[in-house]
Each structure stands twice: as C-alpha cells, then as structure tokens.
Amino acid sequence: MMKDFSTTAPPLEVHDLTVAYDRRPVLYGIDLTVPAGSLTGIIGPNGAGKSTLLKAVLGLLPLSAGWVKIFGGPLAQNARRTGYVPQRESVDWDFPVNVMDVVLMGRYGHLPPGRRPGRADREIARACLDQVQMLPLARRQIGNLSGGQRQRVFLARALAQESDLYFMDEPFAGVDAATEAAIVDLLREMKARGKTVVVVHHDLSTARDYFDRLVLLNVRLVAAGPTAEVFTPELLQKTYGGRLTILSDVVQSLGEEP
Amino acid sequence: MVQPWTEDFMVSFWIVVMGFLVVATCGLVGTYLLLRRMALVGDAISHSILFGLVVAFMIFRSGGTMVMFVAAVATGLLTVGIIEFIHRQSRVKTDAAICIAFTTLFAAGVVLLSVAEVKGPVHLDAECVLYGEIAFVPLDPAVEVLGLVLGPTPVVRMAGVLVALLVLATVFYKELLVTSFDPALAKSLGIRVGIWHYGLMAVLSIVIVSVFEAVGAILAVAMLVVPPMFAAQLSDRLPVRFALVFLHAALSSVLGYQLSVWLNCSPAGAMVVVGALLFLLAWAVTRPRRAAFPAWTAPN
Numbered sequence: 189m190m191k192d193f194s195t196t197a198p199p200l201e202v203h204d205l206t207v208a209y210d211r212r213p214v215l216y217g218i219d220l221t222v223p224a225g226s227l228t229g230i231i232g233p234n235g236a237g238k239s240t241l242l243k244a245v246l247g248l249l250p251l252s253a254g255w256v257k258i259f260g261g262p263l264a265q266n267a268r269r270t271g272y273v274p275q276r277e278s279v280d281w282d283f284p285v286n287v288m289d290v291v292l293m294g295r296y297g298h299l300p301p302g303r304r305p306g307r308a309d310r311e312i313a314r315a316c317l318d319q320v321q322m323l324p325l326a327r328r329q330i331g332n333l334s335g336g337q338r339q340r341v342f343l344a345r346a347l348a349q350e351s352d353l354y355f356m357d358e359p360f361a362g363v364d365a366a367t368e369a370a371i372v373d374l375l376r377e378m379k380a381r382g383k384t385v386v387v388v389h390h391d392l393s394t395a396r397d398y399f400d401r402l403v404l405l406n407v408r409l410v411a412a413g414p415t416a417e418v419f420t421p422e423l424l425q426k427t428y429g430g431r432l433t434i435l436s437d438v439v440q441s442l443g444e445e446p
Numbered sequence: 447m448v449q450p451w452t453e454d455f456m457v458s459f460w461i462v463v464m465g466f467l468v469v470a471t472c473g474l475v476g477t478y479l480l481l482r483r484m485a486l487v488g489d490a491i492s493h494s495i496l497f498g499l500v501v502a503f504m505i506f507r508s509g510g511t512m513v514m515f516v517a518a519v520a521t522g523l524l525t526v527g528i529i530e531f532i533h534r535q536s537r538v539k540t541d542a543a544i545c546i547a548f549t550t551l552f553a554a555g556v557v558l559l560s561v562a563e564v565k566g567p568v569h570l571d572a573e574c575v576l577y578g579e580i581a582f583v584p585l586d587p588a589v590e591v592l593g594l595v596l597g598p599t600p601v602v603r604m605a606g607v608l609v610a611l612l613v614l615a616t617v618f619y620k621e622l623l624v625t626s627f628d629p630a631l632a633k634s635l636g637i638r639v640g641i642w643h644y645g646l647m648a649v650l651s652i653v654i655v656s657v658f659e660a661v662g663a664i665l666a667v668a669m670l671v672v673p674p675m676f677a678a679q680l681s682d683r684l685p686v687r688f689a690l691v692f693l694h695a696a697l698s699s700v701l702g703y704q705l706s707v708w709l710n711c712s713p714a715g716a717m718v719v720v721g722a723l724l725f726l727l728a729w730a731v732t733r734p735r736r737a738a739f740p741a742w743t744a745p746n
Contacts, residue, residue: 243630246630246633246634247633247634248630248633248634263634264636267634267635267636268636270634271634272630272631272634274628274630274631278628278630279627279628280481280483280627282682283481283626283627284481284678284681284682284683284684284687285623285627285683285684286683289623289684290627293620293623293624293627293628293631296620296621296624296632296635296637297635297636299620301618301621302617302618303620304619304620305620329682329683331682345631349635
C-alpha cells in the first residue's frame with residue numbers, strides 16, 4: 189500500500205508556504221512540487237530564505253501560512269523516508285563523539301525508544317562511511333576532522349538514514365575540491381538509485397552542472413523547473429536583482445554557450 | 447589526622463558516601479547540561495528551588511520525599527518556563543533572562559522563609575540554604591527496609607536518585623545523545639526534542655532538591671559543573687567521561703572530607719575545593735597534548 193502511495197504522491201509538495209520572523213516575512217507564498225528522482229538545487233541571494241525553506245519543510249520552524257506534504261502526507265508520518273543534512277556549523281564539533289557515533293545517529297529513526305543501534309546498524313554505518321571514503325577515520329573524534337571530512341561524515345549519516353527524500357543545507361560550503369567532487373558523485377549515484385535530493389546551493393557557477401532542476405528563490409518563488417528552462421539571464425536577473433553585477437560572468441557565459 | 451576515621455567511623459563514612467553520591471549524581475546530569483550549553487540553567491534551578499521548597503512546606507507542612515520531588519519538578523519547570531517566556535516576549539537575551547528569573551524566585555523564597563513560620567519537622571535556615579550541611583546527614587533518621595537498616599534518609603534517597611538516573615541515562619542514551627548533539631536532526635527523525643529538554647529539566651530539579659540539604663544552592667552548582675569539566679579534560683568519548691565523573695566523585699569526596707578534618711571546615715566546601723583542584727590538575731596534565739596541532743592539520 190505504501191509503495192502505491194509513493195508512486196502517485198510527489199516526494200515534496202509545498203503550497204502557499206509563508207514563514208515570518210518577528211512578523212517580517214522571510215518566505216512568502218511558496219508553491220512548489222519536487223518530482224520523484226530529481227536532483228533539485230535551491231539558489232538565490234543571501235537572505236533569500238533558502239535554508240529557511242528547508243527548515244520550514246522539515247517542521248523545524250513554525251509556518252505562518254500554507255502547508256507541506258511529504259509523500260502526500262504529513263512529515264511525522266514519513267519522517268523515516270526523509271533525510272536531513274544540516275549546515276556543518278549548526279553543531280558543536282567538540283562534542284565527545286567519534287565519526288562512527290555520528291553516522292549511527294542516522295539509524296536512530298529506525299529504532300524504537302530505548303533501543304540502541306545493533307550489529308546490523310553498524311554494518312550499514314560502515315558501508316555508508318566507505319561510500320564517502322571515510323571508513324579509515326571511523327574511530328576519530330569529530331573535532332579532529334577537516335571541513336571536507338566533516339561534511340562527508342554528515343553525508344554518511346544521511347545515507348545511513350536510508351531515506352527516499354533528502355534535504356541538504358549548503359553541503360558544498362567551504363569544502364575542498366576533492367570533497368566537492370565526491371559529493372557530486374554521491375548526488376548522481378543517489379539520483380541513479382531513485383532518491384530525490386533537494387540541495388541548498390550558493391555557487392551559481394556550478395549550479396547548472398550539478399542539478400537537473402532548479403528553484404530560484406528570493407523570499408518569493410521566482411521560478412522552478414528543469415535547469416535548462418529556468419537558468420536564464422532574465423530569471424537570474426529577477427532573482428538576484430541589483431546584485432547582478434556579481435553574476436555578470438555567469439550571465440555572459442550563458443549568452444556565449446546557449 | 448585520621449582520627450575521624452578511627453573514632454566516629456560511621457559519621458565519617460556517611461558523610462563521604464553522601465559526598466560521593468552527590469558529586470556523581472550532579473556530575474552525571476551536569477555532563478548533559480554542559481553539552482547543551484545550559485550550565486547557567488543548573489545555576490538558576492539550584493537557586494529557585496528554594497522558592498518551591500518553602501511553598502511546599504507551607505502548604506503540606508512536611509518535608510517528605512514525594513513533596514520535595516513534586517515541588518522541585520514544579521519549580522524547575524516554572525523557572526525554565528519563565529526564562530523562555532521572558533526571552534520570547536522581550537528582547538532580553540537568554541543569559542539575562544535566566545538571571546532575572548532565578549534571582550526573583552530565590553528572593554521570593556528568602557522573603558517567604560522569613561515571613562512564614564517554617565518550623566516543625568523541617569529544618570531550613572538561611573545558612574543551610576546557601577551552603578547546606580552535609581555533616582548533619584548522618585544524624586537524619588535511618589531508613590529501614592524489612593528490618594534491614596540501609597542508612598540515613600538523605601543518603602538512601604540520593605542513592606535511589608543516582609540509580610534511577612543511571613537507568614534513564616542508559617536506556618535513553620541515544621535520545622539524549624542526538625537531542626544534545628544535533629536537535630535539528632533529532633526533530634527531523636521524529637524525536638520530540640521538547641519532551642527531552644523538559645524531561646532533563648525535571649530530572650535536574652529532582653537531583654538538585656536531593657542534594658540541596660547536603661550542599662545548598664551554591665555548592666550544588668559547582669558539583670553540576672566541575673566533575674564534567676574534569677572529565678572533559680581527560681576524554682573525548684562520552685561513556686568514558688561518565689566513568690571519569692565517578693572517579694572524580696570518589697576522589698573529591700574522600701580527599702575533600704580529609705581536608706575538612708584537617709582545616710576544621712565545611713566538608714561540602716572542602717569537597718568542591720578538592721574537586722576544582724582535580725580539574726586544574728587534569729587541565730594542566732593534558733594541556734601540552736591539546737596545544738599541539740589538531741591531527742588533520744598534520745602533513746601526510
């Protein structure tokens with residue numbers, strides 16, 4: 189029954205979503221549908237509400253208006269099918285846990301209260317660490333990791349959740365080139381396995397290569413659709429407004445190679 | 447020098463046992479407080495608890511364990527509620543909101559204490575409120591179960607709280623871990639972060655009220671913070687830190703009591719002084735190791 193349900197309902201459906209801090213809207217009237225198996229990038233200027241959109245969808249922030257459906261139902265019903273990769277700075281990396289402990293947290297959603305991860309969970313965690321080339325560091329304290337390694341740990345934890353829909357908040361921010369390439373490979377592999385991934389992304393120059401769908405956001409939804417259709421000078425101008433000077437290179441390159 | 451051990455062995459024994467239980471219990475719950483950056487909340491509840499105790503004694507005219515626990519949980523949650531209310535309704539930052547909430551409640555407790563005649567079976571004077579009196583613990587009536595004399599009431603109660611805490615911390619290890627480390631992930635996993643937060647606050651309140659008689663409002667804060675900081679110097683693994691908290695409890699209670707005999711001072715105060723010295727020692731011993739470059743900066 190669950191399977192039939194998932195084939196009909198989109199992984200993520202957002203209607204009229206509005207979020208306000210101190211009565212000032214930071215997201216206004218967002219309507220959005222993310223189709224299954226897509227790799228979607230959310231782009232927009234600073235303060236556009238990109239991270240806020242993820243947090244609102246995940247129920248981490250109160251909504252002022254609108255609703256969110258995950259696989260056609262409320263998030264609480266489908267929490268297990270939803271994975272989350274928060275921004276790296278959102279946690280204390282001096283916390284007394286090692287890499288393995290963090291990845292095992294991805295299994296917690298599958299365990300009833302009071303039950304601890306078992307051997308099977310450890311096997312899964314090990315496989316996920318291997319996928320991001322972090323298995324040799326499994327016993328290392330998380331404070332002794334570089335930025336890129338920390339991001340890989342977070343990704344391994346998300347993989348360990350074995351979800352169908354993933355939300356990632358700026359996974360490419362401040363990582364080394366090798367990690368960036370590894371994340372791109374991972375995203376493509378996840379897509380190939382039928383996962384749906386929604387990524388907040390800040391780097392316009394790579395957005396077109398990394399994602400097959402884009403959401404252009406600036407408090408309001410500017411455009412959402414296949415990258416080829418929405419990554420246009422007009423829509424980018426509309427999203428970034430006066431700050432387009434920063435983007436002139438990108439826009440120029442768009443003009444040169446259609 | 448070792449006179450108290452040879453002459454009044456039982457008195458010394460119960461003071462040291464109580465000291466160990468107090469430091470271990472406070473250290474255990476304090477470990478989670480520090481991981482959640484909530485040390486100040488421990489400070490707050492340890493003071494505002496006075497208000498709850500006085501009100502409970504005025505209403506029930508008794509100092510039974512259940513009355514104490516209910517009063518403590520109610521006051522603890524009230525304190526946290528007031529802090530969050532002030533923080534949300536005004537532009538007051540959390541640290542200032544904490545200070546407003548607990549000093550007000552503590553002052554109200556002090557006023558009520560002098561206004562109302564809190565007499566009878568309950569011993570609560572101003573000095574005891576601040577520093578406690580662990581030396582009186584062996585004088586409390588003993589608890590007897592099935593003809594077996596277990597020990598003075600506060601000690602038995604403290605042991606019960608510690609055992610309950612150990613069971614809870616073991617059973618709900620993963621929930622406490624993930625809600626402390628990454629509340630956003632916990633919430634997205636469907637774990638009710640708020641319930642664990644208020645649950646921890648309720649447990650903290652029960653711990654504080656149990657140690658209140660022995661060590662008072664101020665020293666309780668030291669015992670919440672010092673043992674976990676000692677453990678944090680020596681290990682970056684949570685289970686090891688818990689074991690180190692117990693080691694710290696054993697050392698500071700025995701050595702602290704010995705110090706109090708030498709100096710003829712308050713045993714609870716001496717235990718905190720020794721505990722702080724242990725922290726300094728741990729910090730000094732491990733400092734060179736931490737001063738080195740983190741592992742990931744080393745060239746391959």
